[in-house]
Amino acid sequence: MKSVRTPMRPRVPPKPNTLEHLQQNSEQNNNVKNAGGQDPVDVYCRIRPVDSLETCVSVVDSTTLKISPPNSIGRSGCGREQQYRFKEVFGPQTGQKEIFDKVAKPLVADLLNGKNGLLFAYGVTGSGKTHTMQGSAKDGGIVRRTLDVIFNSIGEWQSQRYMLKPDHLNGFEIQADADASSDRRQFDAASNIQKAFSKFKNPRPKRNASNSSSSSSSDRVPETTVIDGLNEDNVYGVFITYLEAYNNYIYDLLENISGVNMTKSLQTKILREDGQRNMYVFGCNEVEVKSPEEALELLSKGQKRRKVAHTSLNAESSRSHSIFTIRVVQCPLDEQGEDVLTTVPLRISQLSLVDLAGSERTSRTGAAGLRIKEAGNINNTLMMLRTCIEVLRDNQLNNANRMVPYRDSKITHYFKNYFDGEGKVKMVICVNPLTSDYDETLPVMKFAELASEVQVQRSVVRNEVIALPPGRRRANFLFREVRRNMINEGFDKAKELDIDISPVYTLSPAWPDTSLSDDTWLETLAKLKNFLKRRIATRETLLQQTRVKVDSVSERVATAEAENLMLRQSNSSLNALRAAEERKLKEYEALLLNAEAVNESLFNNYNTLVEDYNQAVEERALAQNQGQLEKMRIKAKLTNKLEMHKEKIDKEFKNRLKEHQTKMVLTQVRALQQLAQGHSSSSSGGSLAATPVNRPITRQSARTVAHPSSAVPSLAGPAVSNPRHRRSFSQGNVNVVLDHRPLKTLDTNTVFRPVLGKRRSISKLRSEDLNNDRVTHYCLTTQNQDSQGELETKLYKGDVLPTTGGGSQVVFQDVEILRQRDPLAVPNSGVKRNSDGTPATGSLDAALQHERWKALASPATPRAPANKRTRL
Secondary structure, rough: EOOOOOOOOOOOOOOOOOOOOOOOOOOOHHHHHHOOEEEEEEEEEEOOOOOOEEEEEEOOOEHHHHHHHHOOOOOOOOOEEEEEEEEEEEEEOOHHHHHHHHHHHHHHHHHHHHOOOOEEEEOOOOOOOHHHHHHOOOOEOOOHHHHHHHHHHHHHEOOOOEEEEEOOOOOOOEEOOOHHHHHHHHHHHHHHHHHHHHHHHOOOOOOOOOHHHHHHHHHOOOOOOOOOOOOOOOEEEEEEEEEEEEEEEEOOOOOOOOOOOOOOOOEEEEEEEOOOEEEEEOOOOOOOOOOOHHHHHHHHHHHOOEEEEOOOOOOEEEOEEEEEEEEEEEEEEEEOOEOOOOOOOOEEEEEEEEEEEEEEEEEHHHHOOOOHHHHHHHHHHHHHHHHHHHHHHHHHOOOOOOOOOHHHHHHHHHHHHHHHHOOEEEEEEEOOHHHHHHHHHHHHHHHHHHHHOOOOHHHHOOOOOOOOOOOOHHHHHHHHHHHHHHHOOOHHHHHHHOOOOOOOOOOOOOOOOOOOOOOOOOHHHHHHHHHHHHHHHHHHHHHHHHHHHHHHHHHHHHHHHHHHHHHHHHHHHHHHHHHHHHHHHHHHHHHHHHHHHHHHHHHHHHHHHHHHHHHHHHHHHHHHHOOOHHHHHHHHHHHHHHHHHHHHHHHHHHHHHHHHHHHHHHHHHHHHHHHHHHHHHHOOOOOOOOOOOOOOHHHHHHHHHHOOOOOOOOOOOOOOOOOOOOOOOOHHHHOOEEEOOOOOOOOOOOOEEOOOEEEEEEEOOOOHHHHOOEEEEEEEEEEEEEEOEEEEEEEEEEEEEEEOOOEEEEEEEEEEEEEOOOOOOOOOOOOEHHHHHHEHHHHEEEEEEEEHHHEEEEEEEOOOOOOOEEEE
């Protein structure tokens, strides 16, 4: 029978996380773990015990670590203390037992309950990673204690050897009894041959040589912890694999492990994806083990094949990443608790214990040659792991969908399913507190900080509902014990009894005899009464159990209905997304067709241009052959020279004409000004003597004096009165004018100045200024630049009137404009100019005529008395 694994769920996009401090980050992770469907990566820290007093790492509390810079700062240049928060910090005095209970024991419990797990050991070279994972014989590490706890927990519930067999496609199958028996006989024969060969090869092993093998069996102190709450109606099979990632290649350390010759070089393995899109190593050897000693023996043989080397920092430095994987296969028993069910999919779970090689600097380790290449590959692998963690963190913080580069490294590619939600991920950061490792410790701490902010989708084990009563194994055991006791007591017919543990539900034994007589009726009634009481009590018990089961079934049905509703909603949303994507695809196809049509049109145009170009090239070659090209070049040169000469002559002529016209204009303007000044003084004196009223001379009168024989139409309309001005001051001096002037108002120094009487000056208008009963007028002064570049002052005048709401409003009545002009200035407007700046021929005469009339009219402006004022 083929095994079926739970398909990988689609990854749910994480919610953005915007934490800034370590404390807030820890609280957020706890909230997510308790409330949502995601679990953070649990990061622990262990400090290696050292004899030196010069340390840079200290424990603040059970979850906080402080790193202090040494006196001589290294290349990092960071001169301040830094604190980092972990799930838990283990000090130098912490033992292997405590670390296992808090870090690995929950993963072992998940493994036996059908969940996957991943545990990393990360740190620099010589920080104690291998000791944390392996430990010693008397004080085992995480790997040894994990194996002990697994076999302590499953105990007598293990499957027979070779009943479960790997299918080499990341799954397992159940073998027939005959095939399993044949494989067991072959295994026993091979074991006997190997033992005989080992005795023949080493008849008298040395004492020091036997330490490594005997210490693991005789001197080893096993772990006694047991995981409770397992399903006793299942059989369990344990399989192990031991892999090595060296120079970004995968090797199987258990390859040909049962053979005699183990010195043969290992072959590289490839990664593949199974039917449920789970990654596995194709062709690796999965060995079934039945005891911790057997598993540790295989582990010891695999470690002998692992790549290690001597460096300046460590006597045996790991040059590769080791991956020790424990896979547990669970099979349910049938209704009699005797055989394994073959109609139910197998439940497969695995726990990977990874000992990462330490990051290092070649300047400190003294590496050379091949060791430099190994160190480079180790650092590259760790860098790719950090990059994947960073991308995952950025995707969750920013709700992005960047592709995580799992395939850039074998380690990240192999474990990508864990980060996508296929199991719990934990990490143990090992730290060497010496000041010499300060520069290497800082990047490790930053990586741990990044990893703690990553959240992994919580894995959910979907149990197959089996309509069989629980306790089948124990019932089968009790039935066999009873039958054995009966046989021992002399009941030979008990051998013919078949195993039948089907439950029988009865309210009570058979009814008692109910016949009544004069002598026994009281006794019969008493027996019947007791029988009915027992029957009623049994009925109540069964009813209570039935109600509990009904409630349980109802709850399970409600849960299934809720899940079904959620799945339907998810299916609807996915269908909507699919329809939208199909619409987009059709739009893109239409755009592609249009683009192809445009591309074809452009290609045709290109071909046409190529043909025209080829034709032009041919014509040019023909012209060169006939001598026409030289003639055309000479002709073009002479034509260009002639045009340049004509342009030069035209430009000189225009400049001379412009100078001549300018001189003529200035001469005429001066003459007109002199004539106008003399005429103005004579006419001014006559009017004053004849009339006592000052009457301004209009432009029409000035033109009449200058040209008495010509009738020129007036350029301005006749003067009219402005009825909007209020000239009544009958109220006296109680009226106040609100003079609103900006702070940067310039003084014009003109003859005409506004006289506002009793006024109140302000620079910023407020509502309280207008609500004053004494304020009756309002005047706003503004200054701007007119079209000729001169300063122009405008006075906006208005009346302040009360409103029905109790406020005030301003009704503007008039605007006064004060300007100044230079009488000799020639305006730019109205004169059209050529591209070289000279006045156009048609517009020059109009400009001259305009200036002549302006010169006649400007001096005739009457001079107002010095005490002339403008009043509101």
